[in-house]
Amino acid sequence: MRAAWLGILLLAGCSGIKTYPSDPSGNLQARATLDPGVKAMLHIHRVDARCATEYAGSVALGAEPVVLAVPDPSYVVVSFDTSSFLGGSRSTSAGTLLRARAGERYQLAASYRSDLYEVVIRTAAGRDVPRRDLAACRG
Amino acid sequence: MIPRIAAGKSSMGGTMKRIVAVLATAAAGCSPMPQTAEEFRQQIPTALMGSVQSFEANRPLREVARTFQARAPQCLSAKVRTVSQTATSYQVIVAAYKPTVLVSDAKAELHVQRKFESGVISPRKEPEDGHYLLVADATPIDRNRTRVDIYGPTHGADAMIKAITAWANGTSTGCPDMTKN
Numbered sequence: 344m345r346a347a348w349l350g351i352l353l354l355a356g357c358s359g360i361k362t363y364p365s366d367p368s369g370n371l372q373a374r375a376t377l378d379p380g381v382k383a384m385l386h387i388h389r390v391d392a393r394c395a396t397e398y399a400g401s402v403a404l405g406a407e408p409v410v411l412a413v414p415d416p417s418y419v420v421v422s423f424d425t426s427s428f429l430g431g432s433r434s435t436s437a438g439t440l441l442r443a444r445a446g447e448r449y450q451l452a453a454s455y456r457s458d459l460y461e462v463v464i465r466t467a468a469g470r471d472v473p474r475r476d477l478a479a480c481r482g
Numbered sequence: 483m484i485p486r487i488a489a490g491k492s493s494m495g496g497t498m499k500r501i502v503a504v505l506a507t508a509a510a511g512c513s514p515m516p517q518t519a520e521e522f523r524q525q526i527p528t529a530l531m532g533s534v535q536s537f538e539a540n541r542p543l544r545e546v547a548r549t550f551q552a553r554a555p556q557c558l559s560a561k562v563r564t565v566s567q568t569a570t571s572y573q574v575i576v577a578a579y580k581p582t583v584l585v586s587d588a589k590a591e592l593h594v595q596r597k598f599e600s601g602v603i604s605p606r607k608e609p610e611d612g613h614y615l616l617v618a619d620a621t622p623i624d625r626n627r628t629r630v631d632i633y634g635p636t637h638g639a640d641a642m643i644k645a646i647t648a649w650a651n652g653t654s655t656g657c658p659d660m661t662k663n
Contacts, residue, residue, distance in 0.1 A: 423659070425661075430662075433659070433662070434661070435659045435660065437657070454656070455659075456656070457644065458658060458659045458662045459645055459648065459654055459657065459658060459659070460656055460657055460659060461654075461657065474556065
Protein backbone atom coordinates (compact mmCIF):
# COMPACT_ATOMS: atom_id res chain seq x y z
CA MET A 344 0.00 0.00 0.00
CA ARG A 345 2.83 2.36 0.92
CA ALA A 346 4.53 1.54 -2.36
CA ALA A 347 1.32 2.39 -4.25
CA TRP A 348 1.07 5.79 -2.55
CA LEU A 349 4.75 6.43 -3.21
CA GLY A 350 4.16 5.60 -6.86
CA ILE A 351 1.20 7.97 -7.05
CA LEU A 352 3.19 10.75 -5.43
CA LEU A 353 6.12 10.19 -7.78
CA LEU A 354 3.80 10.23 -10.81
CA ALA A 355 2.13 13.42 -9.61
CA GLY A 356 5.51 15.03 -9.11
CA CYS A 357 6.78 13.99 -12.51
CA SER A 358 3.67 14.79 -14.57
CA GLY A 359 4.70 18.43 -15.00
CA ILE A 360 1.18 19.63 -14.21
CA LYS A 361 1.02 22.20 -11.44
CA THR A 362 -2.02 23.91 -10.02
CA TYR A 363 -2.54 27.53 -11.00
CA PRO A 364 -3.66 29.38 -7.87
CA SER A 365 -7.22 30.63 -7.66
CA ASP A 366 -7.75 34.27 -6.73
CA PRO A 367 -11.26 35.52 -5.91
CA SER A 368 -10.25 39.02 -6.99
CA GLY A 369 -8.72 37.76 -10.23
CA ASN A 370 -9.49 38.95 -13.76
CA LEU A 371 -10.54 35.66 -15.40
CA GLN A 372 -13.53 33.56 -14.43
CA ALA A 373 -13.75 30.21 -16.17
CA ARG A 374 -16.24 27.38 -16.29
CA ALA A 375 -17.13 24.46 -18.53
CA THR A 376 -20.20 22.54 -19.65
CA LEU A 377 -19.16 19.01 -20.49
CA ASP A 378 -20.56 15.70 -21.61
CA PRO A 379 -20.21 12.94 -19.01
CA GLY A 380 -16.74 11.42 -19.12
CA VAL A 381 -15.10 14.51 -20.63
CA LYS A 382 -12.51 16.37 -18.60
CA ALA A 383 -11.45 19.94 -19.30
CA MET A 384 -8.35 21.74 -18.09
CA LEU A 385 -7.34 25.37 -18.40
CA HIS A 386 -3.60 25.88 -18.83
CA ILE A 387 -2.04 29.30 -18.28
CA HIS A 388 1.25 30.29 -19.91
CA ARG A 389 3.07 33.55 -19.25
CA VAL A 390 4.29 35.38 -22.36
CA ASP A 391 7.43 37.48 -22.09
CA ALA A 392 8.60 40.46 -24.12
CA ARG A 393 10.21 38.12 -26.67
CA CYS A 394 6.88 36.29 -27.03
CA ALA A 395 8.34 33.18 -25.42
CA THR A 396 5.93 31.22 -23.26
CA GLU A 397 6.46 29.79 -19.81
CA TYR A 398 3.99 27.33 -18.36
CA ALA A 399 2.47 28.78 -15.18
CA GLY A 400 -0.08 26.16 -14.13
CA SER A 401 -3.42 24.51 -14.78
CA VAL A 402 -6.84 24.19 -13.23
CA ALA A 403 -9.65 21.73 -13.86
CA LEU A 404 -12.79 23.26 -15.36
CA GLY A 405 -16.35 22.28 -14.52
CA ALA A 406 -19.77 23.70 -13.83
CA GLU A 407 -18.47 25.59 -10.80
CA PRO A 408 -16.61 28.72 -11.91
CA VAL A 409 -12.98 29.24 -10.97
CA VAL A 410 -11.45 32.71 -10.72
CA LEU A 411 -7.81 33.31 -11.58
CA ALA A 412 -5.50 36.27 -11.89
CA VAL A 413 -3.79 35.94 -15.26
CA PRO A 414 -0.96 38.22 -16.39
CA ASP A 415 -0.97 40.38 -19.49
CA PRO A 416 -0.27 38.93 -21.94
CA SER A 417 -1.06 35.28 -21.35
CA TYR A 418 -1.46 32.30 -23.62
CA VAL A 419 -4.45 30.36 -22.36
CA VAL A 420 -5.20 26.85 -23.55
CA VAL A 421 -8.26 24.73 -22.86
CA SER A 422 -7.81 21.00 -23.31
CA PHE A 423 -10.59 18.45 -23.49
CA ASP A 424 -9.76 14.87 -22.60
CA THR A 425 -11.98 11.96 -23.50
CA SER A 426 -11.47 8.26 -23.18
CA SER A 427 -13.36 5.12 -24.07
CA PHE A 428 -12.69 1.39 -24.06
CA LEU A 429 -12.38 1.08 -27.84
CA GLY A 430 -11.40 4.63 -28.70
CA GLY A 431 -8.54 4.97 -26.25
CA SER A 432 -7.70 8.33 -24.74
CA ARG A 433 -7.95 11.49 -26.80
CA SER A 434 -7.05 15.08 -26.16
CA THR A 435 -8.05 18.18 -28.10
CA SER A 436 -6.98 21.68 -27.23
CA ALA A 437 -7.71 25.27 -28.21
CA GLY A 438 -5.51 28.20 -27.34
CA THR A 439 -5.44 31.96 -27.64
CA LEU A 440 -3.26 34.88 -26.75
CA LEU A 441 -5.09 36.95 -24.17
CA ARG A 442 -4.17 40.57 -23.66
CA ALA A 443 -5.82 41.22 -20.33
CA ARG A 444 -6.39 44.92 -19.91
CA ALA A 445 -5.84 46.42 -16.49
CA GLY A 446 -9.09 46.60 -14.55
CA GLU A 447 -10.97 44.47 -17.09
CA ARG A 448 -12.57 41.18 -16.09
CA TYR A 449 -13.03 38.31 -18.49
CA GLN A 450 -15.25 35.26 -18.60
CA LEU A 451 -14.17 32.06 -20.29
CA ALA A 452 -16.88 29.56 -21.17
CA ALA A 453 -15.86 26.17 -22.50
CA SER A 454 -18.21 23.48 -23.72
CA TYR A 455 -17.89 19.97 -25.11
CA ARG A 456 -21.12 18.38 -26.34
CA SER A 457 -21.51 15.44 -28.71
CA ASP A 458 -17.97 15.71 -30.13
CA LEU A 459 -18.31 19.48 -30.71
CA TYR A 460 -16.40 21.90 -28.53
CA GLU A 461 -16.37 25.64 -28.13
CA VAL A 462 -14.30 28.06 -26.10
CA VAL A 463 -15.44 31.66 -25.80
CA ILE A 464 -13.85 34.52 -23.89
CA ARG A 465 -15.94 37.61 -23.23
CA THR A 466 -15.41 40.83 -21.37
CA ALA A 467 -17.66 41.66 -18.44
CA ALA A 468 -19.61 43.85 -20.87
CA GLY A 469 -20.31 40.83 -23.05
CA ARG A 470 -17.92 41.64 -25.90
CA ASP A 471 -16.34 38.59 -27.52
CA VAL A 472 -12.56 38.55 -27.38
CA PRO A 473 -11.33 37.30 -30.76
CA ARG A 474 -8.97 34.38 -30.87
CA ARG A 475 -5.35 35.27 -31.52
CA ASP A 476 -2.51 32.97 -32.40
CA LEU A 477 0.61 33.28 -30.35
CA ALA A 478 2.20 34.82 -33.44
CA ALA A 479 -0.05 37.86 -32.86
CA CYS A 480 2.18 38.64 -29.88
CA ARG A 481 4.74 40.04 -32.32
CA GLY A 482 2.20 42.26 -34.02
CA MET B 483 -14.02 33.36 -29.66
CA ILE B 484 -11.16 30.92 -29.69
CA PRO B 485 -12.36 27.57 -30.92
CA ARG B 486 -9.66 25.95 -32.93
CA ILE B 487 -7.80 22.75 -32.52
CA ALA B 488 -4.22 23.59 -31.78
CA ALA B 489 -3.28 19.97 -31.54
CA GLY B 490 -4.88 16.71 -30.79
CA LYS B 491 -3.81 13.23 -30.06
CA SER B 492 -5.23 9.89 -29.29
CA SER B 493 -3.66 6.87 -27.77
CA MET B 494 -4.55 3.32 -28.71
CA GLY B 495 -7.43 4.61 -30.80
CA GLY B 496 -5.92 4.10 -34.20
CA THR B 497 -7.27 0.67 -35.09
CA MET B 498 -10.25 1.99 -37.04
CA LYS B 499 -8.09 4.63 -38.71
CA ARG B 500 -5.64 1.97 -39.83
CA ILE B 501 -8.48 -0.15 -41.22
CA VAL B 502 -9.86 2.86 -43.08
CA ALA B 503 -6.39 3.73 -44.33
CA VAL B 504 -5.86 0.17 -45.61
CA LEU B 505 -9.26 0.15 -47.34
CA ALA B 506 -8.58 3.56 -48.80
CA THR B 507 -5.27 2.29 -50.07
CA ALA B 508 -6.98 -0.76 -51.59
CA ALA B 509 -9.59 1.44 -53.19
CA ALA B 510 -6.85 3.66 -54.50
CA GLY B 511 -5.49 0.69 -56.37
CA CYS B 512 -8.75 0.36 -58.26
CA SER B 513 -9.31 3.92 -59.36
CA PRO B 514 -7.32 7.13 -59.60
CA MET B 515 -7.47 9.36 -56.54
CA PRO B 516 -9.41 12.60 -57.03
CA GLN B 517 -7.08 15.50 -57.66
CA THR B 518 -9.76 18.19 -57.48
CA ALA B 519 -12.95 18.81 -55.53
CA GLU B 520 -14.96 18.23 -58.70
CA GLU B 521 -13.34 14.81 -59.27
CA PHE B 522 -14.08 13.99 -55.62
CA ARG B 523 -17.78 14.89 -56.12
CA GLN B 524 -17.94 12.61 -59.14
CA GLN B 525 -16.27 9.63 -57.46
CA ILE B 526 -17.86 9.65 -54.00
CA PRO B 527 -21.42 8.55 -54.99
CA THR B 528 -20.07 5.28 -56.45
CA ALA B 529 -17.19 4.78 -54.04
CA LEU B 530 -17.20 1.73 -51.75
CA MET B 531 -17.05 3.81 -48.59
CA GLY B 532 -18.45 7.08 -49.86
CA SER B 533 -21.71 8.80 -49.09
CA VAL B 534 -23.60 11.94 -50.06
CA GLN B 535 -25.74 13.53 -47.37
CA SER B 536 -28.20 16.24 -48.37
CA PHE B 537 -30.45 18.45 -46.30
CA GLU B 538 -32.20 21.79 -46.34
CA ALA B 539 -31.16 24.56 -43.98
CA ASN B 540 -33.64 27.25 -43.06
CA ARG B 541 -31.09 30.00 -43.55
CA PRO B 542 -30.14 32.13 -46.55
CA LEU B 543 -27.08 31.08 -48.54
CA ARG B 544 -25.16 34.20 -47.51
CA GLU B 545 -25.52 33.31 -43.83
CA VAL B 546 -24.44 29.73 -44.40
CA ALA B 547 -21.48 30.99 -46.43
CA ARG B 548 -20.54 33.49 -43.74
CA THR B 549 -20.56 30.73 -41.11
CA PHE B 550 -18.39 28.48 -43.29
CA GLN B 551 -15.94 31.36 -43.78
CA ALA B 552 -15.80 32.12 -40.07
CA ARG B 553 -15.67 28.63 -38.63
CA ALA B 554 -13.79 26.47 -41.14
CA PRO B 555 -10.37 28.15 -40.80
CA GLN B 556 -10.58 28.20 -37.01
CA CYS B 557 -12.00 24.72 -36.54
CA LEU B 558 -10.77 22.55 -39.38
CA SER B 559 -7.20 23.75 -39.80
CA ALA B 560 -5.68 21.24 -37.44
CA LYS B 561 -3.08 18.59 -36.91
CA VAL B 562 -4.00 15.31 -35.24
CA ARG B 563 -1.36 13.03 -33.79
CA THR B 564 -2.46 9.45 -33.20
CA VAL B 565 -0.34 7.15 -31.09
CA SER B 566 -1.03 3.42 -31.15
CA GLN B 567 0.93 1.37 -28.70
CA THR B 568 0.87 -2.31 -27.87
CA ALA B 569 3.35 -4.56 -26.10
CA THR B 570 5.16 -5.13 -29.37
CA SER B 571 4.54 -2.06 -31.51
CA TYR B 572 4.48 1.70 -31.41
CA GLN B 573 3.03 3.77 -34.22
CA VAL B 574 2.61 7.50 -34.64
CA ILE B 575 0.41 9.00 -37.35
CA VAL B 576 0.29 12.75 -37.92
CA ALA B 577 -2.53 14.07 -40.10
CA ALA B 578 -2.78 17.71 -41.21
CA TYR B 579 -6.23 18.98 -42.20
CA LYS B 580 -6.67 21.95 -44.51
CA PRO B 581 -10.03 23.61 -45.16
CA THR B 582 -10.82 25.77 -48.19
CA VAL B 583 -13.96 27.89 -48.52
CA LEU B 584 -15.06 29.25 -51.89
CA VAL B 585 -18.02 31.61 -52.03
CA SER B 586 -19.93 33.06 -54.97
CA ASP B 587 -23.44 34.48 -55.36
CA ALA B 588 -24.68 31.07 -56.42
CA LYS B 589 -22.77 28.70 -54.18
CA ALA B 590 -20.64 28.20 -51.10
CA GLU B 591 -18.16 25.35 -51.10
CA LEU B 592 -16.21 23.93 -48.20
CA HIS B 593 -13.41 21.50 -49.04
CA VAL B 594 -11.36 19.60 -46.47
CA GLN B 595 -8.12 17.92 -47.41
CA ARG B 596 -6.02 15.62 -45.25
CA LYS B 597 -2.33 15.03 -45.62
CA PHE B 598 -0.56 12.40 -43.57
CA GLU B 599 2.74 13.92 -42.52
CA SER B 600 3.99 10.71 -40.94
CA GLY B 601 2.91 7.14 -40.33
CA VAL B 602 1.00 6.64 -43.61
CA ILE B 603 2.42 6.29 -47.10
CA SER B 604 0.19 7.43 -49.94
CA PRO B 605 0.55 4.99 -52.86
CA ARG B 606 -1.02 7.32 -55.42
CA LYS B 607 -0.51 10.85 -56.60
CA GLU B 608 -1.70 13.24 -53.94
CA PRO B 609 -2.83 16.86 -54.32
CA GLU B 610 -0.40 19.30 -52.71
CA ASP B 611 -2.50 19.78 -49.55
CA GLY B 612 -3.52 16.15 -49.27
CA HIS B 613 -6.31 13.91 -50.45
CA TYR B 614 -9.84 15.29 -50.43
CA LEU B 615 -11.68 14.04 -47.37
CA LEU B 616 -14.91 15.98 -47.62
CA VAL B 617 -16.66 18.51 -49.83
CA ALA B 618 -19.76 20.43 -48.75
CA ASP B 619 -21.77 22.44 -51.29
CA ALA B 620 -24.39 24.98 -50.26
CA THR B 621 -26.77 26.29 -52.94
CA PRO B 622 -29.84 28.50 -52.58
CA ILE B 623 -33.33 26.99 -52.72
CA ASP B 624 -34.97 30.36 -52.27
CA ARG B 625 -34.21 33.57 -50.40
CA ASN B 626 -34.41 31.92 -46.98
CA ARG B 627 -33.50 28.30 -47.55
CA THR B 628 -30.30 26.58 -48.60
CA ARG B 629 -29.61 23.07 -49.85
CA VAL B 630 -26.46 21.47 -48.48
CA ASP B 631 -24.81 18.42 -50.06
CA ILE B 632 -21.95 16.83 -48.14
CA TYR B 633 -19.71 14.41 -50.03
CA GLY B 634 -17.52 12.34 -47.76
CA PRO B 635 -16.64 8.94 -46.36
CA THR B 636 -19.20 6.76 -44.61
CA HIS B 637 -16.83 6.61 -41.64
CA GLY B 638 -13.99 8.81 -40.54
CA ALA B 639 -15.51 12.27 -40.77
CA ASP B 640 -18.47 11.97 -38.42
CA ALA B 641 -17.55 14.85 -36.11
CA MET B 642 -16.75 17.11 -39.05
CA ILE B 643 -20.04 16.35 -40.79
CA LYS B 644 -21.90 16.97 -37.54
CA ALA B 645 -20.20 20.36 -37.16
CA ILE B 646 -20.78 21.43 -40.78
CA THR B 647 -24.44 20.41 -40.50
CA ALA B 648 -24.80 22.47 -37.31
CA TRP B 649 -23.04 25.47 -38.91
CA ALA B 650 -25.38 25.34 -41.91
CA ASN B 651 -28.48 25.00 -39.73
CA GLY B 652 -27.27 27.70 -37.36
CA THR B 653 -27.65 25.42 -34.34
CA SER B 654 -24.02 25.52 -33.20
CA THR B 655 -20.74 27.20 -34.03
CA GLY B 656 -18.76 24.56 -32.15
CA CYS B 657 -15.66 22.97 -33.59
CA PRO B 658 -15.51 19.24 -34.26
CA ASP B 659 -13.19 17.19 -32.10
CA MET B 660 -10.86 16.23 -34.91
CA THR B 661 -9.56 13.24 -32.95
CA LYS B 662 -13.03 11.73 -33.33
CA ASN B 663 -12.91 11.72 -37.13
